[in-house]
Amino acid sequence: MSSSRILPAASTAVTAPASVPRHVAVIMDGNGRWARARGKPVMAGHRAGADAVRRCVKAAILAGVRYLTLYAFSSENWQRTTEEVSDLTSLLRFYLRHKVAELHEQNVRLDFIGDLTRFDAGLRAEIERARNLTARNGRLTLILALSYGARNDMLAAAQRLAFAAARGEIDPAALGEQDFRAYLQTSAFPDPDLIVRTSGERRLSNFLLWESAYAELSFLDVMWPDFNETHFAALLADFAGRERRFGKRLQTDPTL
16 A cells, blocks of 8 residues: 555644545544543544534535545444444434435535445435435535445455356456456445545554555544544645655656
């Protein structure tokens, strides 16, 4: 994977560069720690994190980012307490029911990746309603990763390829990377240019493992509920200063 660095919490306004990543993906981390540090229940952190999502979407739109993927609920999150899982799904249900109209007005398309079958029928209906309502929007595609795990997605893709090969529909010897990619849930979206994780943790936690091969990585030293437009602009400014080689040497490289 490409270079990574820890960024401090931004405190002053930063002007976003003219050149911005097409696709930004965010691991929204720190809700629980943010709440505990304030003597509040974890759910208060998740609610504050939902407000940070709105700020992040607004910043992405203003910057001209075309795709924004948010790691909202991992496949591993099902291992949390029944109460916290219930709180998280209830919060998701509320925002899908009451806030999607706001995204629609902003010309934002909403899509989803992950094992949605694990959610109840009512929540799946809300997800499908949101997807259908915003399907024709083109200003920004907001992708929510729900019950998502990259290893699960890659395993499912491999299984579908194996079944197709067994049926004689494909030649395993002729498979390329793009053939495999077509079986991933993310196949309709470009790979992320920039992956961000808040809270200072420095790992991907089973997020977009195939797609992140050449993503730039940034680890922001701020809890997700405190994330704002200034942090987003600082990330874009940092991204603009990086040299992306994709394994190649540039003609201007003095080591050539």
